[in-house]
Amino acid sequence: MARKTRNGLTVVSISVAVFLLCFLIGIVQGLEASVRSASATRLVTQSAVSLFVSLPTSYQQKIDSVDGVYLSTKFRWFGAYYQERENFFAQFAVDPNRFLDMYTKDIEILEGPDGITGPEARVAVQKAFASDRRAAIIGTGLRDDERYGFRIGDTVPLIPLLYQRADGGAWDFVIVGYYQPLKERIPDTTMYFRADYLNEAFESGEAYGDIAAGVYYINTLDNAPVEQVAEEIDEMFANGPQRTQTITEAAFASFFISAMGNLPLFLGTIGGAVLFSIFFSVVNTMMISGRQRIQEAGILQALGFRPITSTLLLIYEGLLISLIGGGCGIVLAVTTEGLMIRMLGESIRNYHVTPDMVMLAVATSSILGIVAGLAAGLPFLRYRPTEALRSIG
Amino acid sequence: MTDAFIVLENVSKRYSRGGETLQVLDEFNLSIPESDFVALMGPSGSGKTTILNLVGGLDSCDSGVVTVAGAPVSAMSRRELPAWRSRHVGFVFQSFNLLPVLTAQENVMLPLQLTPLSGPERRQQAEFALDIVGLSDRATHRPTQLSGGEEQRVAIARAIATDPDVIIADEPTGDLDRKSADGVLEILARLNSELGKTILMVTHDPLAAKKARRLLELDKGVLVEDQLQEGA
Numbered sequence: 001m002a003r004k005t006r007n008g009l010t011v012v013s014i015s016v017a018v019f020l021l022c023f024l025i026g027i028v029q030g031l032e033a034s035v036r037s038a039s040a041t042r043l044v045t046q047s048a049v050s051l052f053v054s055l056p057t058s059y060q061q062k063i064d065s066v067d068g069v070y071l072s073t074k075f076r077w078f079g080a081y082y083q084e085r086e087n088f089f090a091q092f093a094v095d096p097n098r099f100l101d102m103y104t105k106d107i108e109i110l111e112g113p114d115g116i117t118g119p120e121a122r123v124a125v126q127k128a129f130a131s132d133r134r135a136a137i138i139g140t141g142l143r144d145d146e147r148y149g150f151r152i153g154d155t156v157p158l159i160p161l162l163y164q165r166a167d168g169g170a171w172d173f174v175i176v177g178y179y180q181p182l183k184e185r186i187p188d189t190t191m192y193f194r195a196d197y198l199n200e201a202f203e204s205g206e207a208y209g210d211i212a213a214g215v216y217y218i219n220t221l222d223n224a225p226v227e228q229v230a231e232e233i234d235e236m237f238a239n240g241p242q243r244t245q246t247i248t249e250a251a252f253a254s255f256f257i258s259a260m261g262n263l264p265l266f267l268g269t270i271g272g273a274v275l276f277s278i279f280f281s282v283v284n285t286m287m288i289s290g291r292q293r294i295q296e297a298g299i300l301q302a303l304g305f306r307p308i309t310s311t312l313l314l315i316y317e318g319l320l321i322s323l324i325g326g327g328c329g330i331v332l333a334v335t336t337e338g339l340m341i342r343m344l345g346e347s348i349r350n351y352h353v354t355p356d357m358v359m360l361a362v363a364t365s366s367i368l369g370i371v372a373g374l375a376a377g378l379p380f381l382r383y384r385p386t387e388a389l390r391s392i393g
Numbered sequence: 394m395t396d397a398f399i400v401l402e403n404v405s406k407r408y409s410r411g412g413e414t415l416q417v418l419d420e421f422n423l424s425i426p427e428s429d430f431v432a433l434m435g436p437s438g439s440g441k442t443t444i445l446n447l448v449g450g451l452d453s454c455d456s457g458v459v460t461v462a463g464a465p466v467s468a469m470s471r472r473e474l475p476a477w478r479s480r481h482v483g484f485v486f487q488s489f490n491l492l493p494v495l496t497a498q499e500n501v502m503l504p505l506q507l508t509p510l511s512g513p514e515r516r517q518q519a520e521f522a523l524d525i526v527g528l529s530d531r532a533t534h535r536p537t538q539l540s541g542g543e544e545q546r547v548a549i550a551r552a553i554a555t556d557p558d559v560i561i562a563d564e565p566t567g568d569l570d571r572k573s574a575d576g577v578l579e580i581l582a583r584l585n586s587e588l589g590k591t592i593l594m595v596t597h598d599p600l601a602a603k604k605a606r607r608l609l610e611l612d613k614g615v616l617v618e619d620q621l622q623e624g625a
Contacts, residue, residue, distance in 0.1 A: 003494075299490045302451060303504040303551075304479020306472070385451040389486070 014325025054212030068224030076214025290376025298388025311377035318373030326365025404457030432605035483552030542573025
């Protein structure tokens with residue numbers, strides 16, 4: 001009974017350790033996914049002072065004039081919620097036509113107004129943007145989330161956290177299309193709307209805020225020297241009202257991760273320490289199990305088995321327990337993937353348990369089992385049968 | 394001595410414990426013919442179990458020669474001894490020493506794993522051994538489901554499963570009540586008389602010793618009495 005309990009608890013320990021291993025790697029990989037899929041030929045121009053300092057709208061024309069620049073769009077964080085503060089999702093003010101042209105390989109317009117789908121959907125959305133300054137497109141996640149359930153044609157009131165309206169009310173947006181991300185770094189729960197809707201409201205006094213662009217996203221021409229283009233942009237505004245810092249989109253994505261304080265290293269250190277502790281406790285448990293079975297080893301030796309037989313049996317047992325525990329941990333990690341994605345939310349939306357992680361978990365479990373079995377079973381080789389038989393475990 | 398089956402010739406054995414050296418046997422000699430049933434008696438520390446261990450190849454002597462069925466046991470290496478034990482010696486321990494996770498039949502089949510027998514043959518052999526000790530109907534029971542006497546009978550079945558030349562029994566009735574002890578001794582006596590097994594048994598129980606054909610009494614590693622018993 002005691003042995004069953006001990007083995008059961010060991011299996012549970014290993015399950016937790018392997019689940020933790022998958023979970024932490026999933027988080028780290030999820031964080032890094034945004035960097036991996038970010039474009040190295042797309043630039044982001046932000047204020048050299050801080051990301052939270054907006055750039056003037058007048059910069060756009062100058063940026064467009066730089067050799068090697070193909071297209072630029074404003075990209076401004078809006079920051080509002082739907083009905084309740086908990087119902088918060090990202091919204092960006094952009095130049096819609098430029099934005100759609102810039103992201104042809106990154107997002108697909110699934111549907112536009114009047115149920116138009118397929119290649120025509122993009123054109124229909126562009127027309128809708130042109131005809132209504134409140135027009136906005138949303139990711140399929142906002143359509144499918146029960147909290148929102150936004151549909152094309154809906155007027156969505158968003159309550160501002162940053163840019164208050166003079167009447168104290170909400171900003172209205174009209175949904176004109178759904179997009180679906182084609183790259184994993186792009187969330188499907190974002191809303192993009194016209195930047196001039198915001199700026200015109202500020203200009204007319206309908207709302208409070210400065211007429212600005214936020215940051216600029218810039219597509220460079222094919223084969224353009226990206227670093228040189230970035231340098232030229234920054235040099236151009238070196239004496240301007242706002243100095244700029246232009247970096248690649250990939251570097252910009254890295255910046256966000258590093259802004260969290262090197263989370264991968266932090267998670268890796270803490271997780272590694274926890275895993276190390278659990279693994280040591282498993283090895284210790286196996287060693288206790290081994291000590292309690294010295295007499296059994298003596299019996300086997302008396303019957304004619306060589307000492308190595310008992311050692312191999314313990315390695316086999318350790319391997320079996322570890323693989324069962326590891327298997328349970330993998331099953332737990334795979335079956336809770338959806339739950340974890342919901343719990344982690346937008347912060348780490350690319351959390352996935354990949355086949356590579358499963359292989360790593362199997363390998364780790366196997367190594368743990370063999371090491372634990374060896375640690376427990378190697379002492380058997382020292383014992384003479386008489387010594388082993390005298391052992392009371 | 395040439396026709397003796399078990400021979401101990403000038404055997405010495407010392408143990409070191411806590412920095413002290415204990416001379417258990419010193420130039421000890423013993424000769425036991427084939428198919429004999431010998432009981433070894435004597436106070437604790439007299440060397441009874443040491444003799445069993447040396448004959449069974451579980452321990453090695455410091456000097457002298459131990460021969461069993463012509464095999465020079467004392468000259469065998471630690472690598473050679475397990476294989477020899479598996480073919481020639483069956484052990485019965487005081488505390489039964491059955492593996493608790495295995496059934497009675499599986500325990501009996503355990504030493505047969507080292508033989509070239511096939512699975513069904515091993516099973517058949519184990520059934521035969523259990524039948525000899527009268528436990529055919531308990532084959533699927535685990536040790537925890539058996540009485541002490543039954544456990545020891547399973548241990549005897551395991552000891553004879555490989556048809557060894559010698560059965561070494563270290564206080565086989567030490568943990569049993571009188572009735573169970575008598576049953577176990579009866580089986581050992583039958584194995585000796587009907588199957589011709591050479592049995593070397595250590596006991597503190599005079600009634601158990603009476604079942605043997607020959608009684609040896611030891612004191613401080615010296616044979617103080619060697620008598621043949623009538624009616625055993």
